[in-house]
Amino acid sequence: MGDHGLEKRQFGHRARLALTPAEALRMDGQAHAARTMWNLLHAWWQMMPKEKRTLANADAAIRQARRDLDFLAVLPAQAAQAVLKTYFQAWKNCWDGRSGPPNFKARFRAATTVDVPQGRDLNITRVHRRWGMVNLPKIGRVRFRWTKGLPVGKHADTGNRITGARLVNDPLGWHIAFRVQTLEPRPAPHQGPETGIDVGITVPLALSDGETYGHGAWLTGREQARLLDLEQRAARRRKHGRPGERTSRRLHHTYDQIAGLRAKAKRRALDWQHKTTTKIADMYGTVVVEALTIANMVKSAKGTADLPGRNVAQKSGLNRSIGGEAWGRTVTLLTYKLARRGGALVKVPAPNTSRRCSACGFTAPGSRETQALFVCKSPDCGWTGNADYNAARNILHLYRMGLALIPAAGRAVVRRAKRVKPVAAR
Incomplete structure (x- = not known):
């Protein structure tokens, strides 16, 4: 809580990223590395005896994993530390009765995210009335849709600043969710x-x-007809698949189209x-x-x-x-x-x-x-x-x-x- 009738407020603001195909491919690599890091942490937790399940031992394990496995090195070090922090917080929530125990994250069912814990690494600037630029670790400068005033540049200070962000991939593309802290008068x-x-x-x-x-x-008549056609198409392709056979790329593409329409409705x-x-x-x-x-x-x-x-x-x-x-x-x-x-x-x-x-x-x-x-x-x-x-x-x-x-x-x-x-x- 601040002084002089001010109070601290924390909120999130989500904006759409404009990634090139090469940048989107690198972002996908980081997201899959973060998911793999979570799964490795969960496997490590299950193998270790209780007395060795400490934050220091887990930190040493993920550092060693990033040195031994090249595909994990694409994930920035701070993002890997954020995965570790989130995993331990999941167990605390479980022990406090607020949620169930954490589990492995599947490739196609889990949300793909990457954390940027430090706000100073983002280096946000506004370049146009509709667009801003943000620096993403191991990606570079990327444009994002500017739809809300953010405390950057001369508007940023100790009480009004961006403390971090999270990169989120949904059926409509990659987005960035800023964590914003402001000081506002008490209402x-x-x-x-x-x-x-x-x-x-x-x-x-x-x-x-x-x-x-x-x-x-939430969907227009044409969009509802399109959704019904895609769901029927997916059902036919799923029906002709053999038991235990891997899902075809064509069926995955149909699922992506269905998810896109449902995300638009949401x-x-x-x-x-x-x-x-x-x-x-x-x-x-x-x-x-x-x-x-x-x-x-x-x-x-x-x-x-x-x-x-x-x-x-x-x-x-x-x-x-x-x-x-x-x-x-x-x-x-x-x-x-x-x-x-x-x-x-x-x-x-x-x-x-x-x-x-x-x-x-x-x-x-x-x-x-x-x-x-x-x-x-x-x-x-x-x-x-x-x-x-x-x-x-x-x-x-x-x-x-x-x-x-x-x-x-x-x-x-x-x-x-x-x-x-x-x-x-x-």
Whole structure:
């Protein structure tokens, strides 16, 4: 935390690299060397007795490996040290219960990345309104797409600087993700109103004031037809392959085309989420959402051999729709964007928010007659309205009643607390 009302902020910025075919080939070599280094470290870990699994011994092992194996030498020394640090951090996360144990990285399933730990090695300059130049170790000067102001040159100092980067390869090409550190004024408390948000599939975001945010298909009609044709082509080629036979280059090329279209859809979805959550964070001071356990919601209905499930295909389609909306990512984006503006995000219990009438409070199982229509079953009320709007009002009502979920002892519990105005993020 800085002085004089300033606070430290760390974030990432991703930009597209413009690599020549020769530079892309060298980048692929570095990425595969980094993946091989990880696999060698994991094999070394499994062979060594527990008392010899130390950072110093692992460091000596990878240094020896880079001297003995020429193809590992293409990986810069600092990038190799970053692989070592990441591997040991993976074991710490496992021991703390935050993730499973690390494993070997496959050639075609693992993400290909290369770390540049030191920001001073990048030597970033802006050469054009749309393009910048960055120095990549053992690659040289490379252009990247300039879409955001970065603290470089006269704008860089101790508090505002780029601390490092990571080179990431996805189906749309190589990108660079900068790690940026800035000092910014602490935000004043957000003076905007409160709102509840109900997430869904037909209506992605419904607010308690009647506002809704929706989107169309992430791929155009031609792109969807192209994706279907590629998936059918891949299925035919996979069907005619022999058991145990290596995947052909033609089938791999088809897989790459499928991955490219899916990555394009994901980019468009993320762009919509960023723009929508930014608009909500600018407008509202307190945002209330349901505490959904999404992992339980998308479990398969297949069942077991003794107790087979029902409507398995329909449940699979619902699970894909829920995963496509990425509700958890929406909450994550809202959390940090509200904190930067002095607002707050609050979670409330999810049960009965869609079955309770927001006008009279009566709860009945059959109140939600259709996906979009809510009809109160109370003889004294009979309120009728949009079901998503009704659920959003109920979510906001739970917050105003003080039923907010407060983490305690590693789990979320309901506590009735006095409402307070949102304070600046600390």
